[in-house]
Amino acid sequence: MSALLEIRDLVKTYGEGEAETRVLRGLNLTLEEGELAALLGPSGSGKSTLLTILGTLMKPTSGTYMMLGEELTKASDRELTEFRNRHLGFVFQFHHLLPDFTALENVIFPTAVQQGRETAAARDRGRELLERVGLGHRIDYLSTSLSGGQKQRVAIARALMNRPELVLADEPTGNLDRESAEQVMDLIKEINENEKTTFLISTHDDKIADACKRQIRVKDGLAE
Amino acid sequence: MPYALKIALRYLTASKAQTGLLIAGVAVGVFVFIFMSALIGGLGVFLVQRTVGDISHVTVEAPGREAVSLLSDNPDILVVQQRGATQREQLRTADAFLPMIAAIPGIAATSQQIVGNGFLVRGQATAPVSVTGIEDNKVSAIADIEGNLVDGSTALTNSTVLIGSALAEDLGVSVGQVVRVQSDREAERTLVVGGIFELGVDALDARSAFVSLATARTLFELPQGISRIEIKLSDLNQADAVAARIASETGLKATPWTEGNASLLYGLSAQRNSGDLIKAFALITIIIGVASALLLSTYRRRSEIGIMRAMGASRGFIIFVFVTQGTLIGLIGGLVGAGLGYLSLSPFPVPELAPPGGLPVDVRQGSYGLAIALTTIGAILASILPARSAARVDPVTVIGQ
Structure with a gap:
């Protein structure tokens, strides 16, 4: 395995002067290709901030973030948007699907927005992913008509649409019942094993953490 | 998409x-x-x-004889003789200009006219009128007399006159009755009322009478030439441009309708x-x-x-x-x-x-x-x-x- 991403001396502060809060205090982290890692830590430890920076949705105050050979802390907003679209996938706690779109339309969004239109190839890939997450019979259903577990599976399919190297999942099972949570986690493990997609899952759930091959603990803005 | x-x-x-x-x-x-x-x-x-649908859009007349300072600043001029004002302004060579004017794009109709003032007399009743002599085949070329005729016909002969409805009412005459027309040149003709029109414009309905060109020549002692040419345009917004073109090409005075209708x-x-x-x-x-x-x-x-x-x-x-x-x-x-x-x-x-x-x-x-x-x-x-x-x-x- 080789390093997919490498973070060095990552610092993130909010506010200025006396109101300044240092959330990340020189954090170092390396993720290898094909890893399935859990990101653990109490509330306020900096997990979400780290995940946001890794997702290129926020820039750190200082430090370096290298992924796939690119130094992302120096990239422009346009470059980060493109990088995010091509190399990163997101699964959020509250699924965050587009409510006026069908399951298939939600899944193919990352490809369609990249290509400027919905191609037949993208639709085929979207159908294949939905079949794979067990929602082949819900392809043309509006996302609002799906159950919580089904929505989260659509979100996973969407995260995989552009074949990203890294999927960042923020409490992906936090809003699901136990059965749905296990189904989602089984799906993530299967994709990780079969496609070698790297997953970094932020969670408070010990069962989810145990299901991951590596556990990364964040405490006081540092990774242990 | x-x-x-x-x-x-x-x-x-x-x-x-x-x-x-x-x-x-x-x-x-x-x-x-x-x-x-x-x-x-x-x-x-x-x-x-x-307002202007029944009036001329461009009126072509002989150039005016406005008084100018003949003395100017020339110290060598000792005597100035004023030009006689007894000669009436008239277009002597209108026939020469008409083909050229009629060929200008946008001109819908032209009408040669002899105009003058006079009185219409019926018994003891007298009314001041503006008399217009027009070509008998162009009675409705400028004002739509045909379309606004309330009695009689627009057929104009040397012995008929067309008058406005208000004028007819003032004098108490109707179609077929005889009136006398006295011009300001002290000529007089007895004519039969051939038609009565109502254009809806008081100035025309109460004070205008139309006669043939030949009758007008007799009334205003004008054996040759005419007073003016009235022009109707297909687009009356082009009046200024057409007037300017006629003035420059003929040297005559061409007045667009806009000059008299600033308000x-x-x-x-x-x-x-x-x-x-x-x-x-x-x-x-x-x-x-x-x-x-x-x-x-x-x-x-x-x-x-x-x-x-x-x-x-x-x-x-x-x-x-x-x-x-x-x-x-x-x-x-x-x-x-x-x-x-x-x-x-x-x-x-x-x-x-x-x-x-x-x-x-x-x-x-x-x-x-x-x-x-x-x-x-x-x-x-x-x-x-x-x-x-x-x-x-x-x-x-x-x-x-």
């Missing part, structure tokens, strides 16, 4: 009631714009038609400005309506915009989605409003045919294309602020909510 257009369409069709109301609002604004254009334009046509022109201009102001307010209302509705939509869809940004949609893509929505709302609202405007204005007769007291809206002057274009441009401008606001949505903030 471009993907941003698909998203924009989906957003518009997702809230059908809201989109429908928004388009209806834009359509009403466009309807007001079109109605005002048709009304102001129609009123203009109606007023001009009523009417000021009135029309003020009316047009008022209409433009109302139209501008209609456009501003459209812009504010579209901008506020899209801003509301931006706020309502903040989390979706954040998700799109997180999934790799650029700021430009988000701007395009919202500007496209504004464009579609403006275009559809413009087309609906223009269609409604045309349909509701179509039953009205054009101002030239509008009955007195009717609404003189002119369906031809609805400015439909302009209304649609301005509305679409306005809606695009109105959507820029919401679009920029949408593009600035921070995905981190809204995803965390």
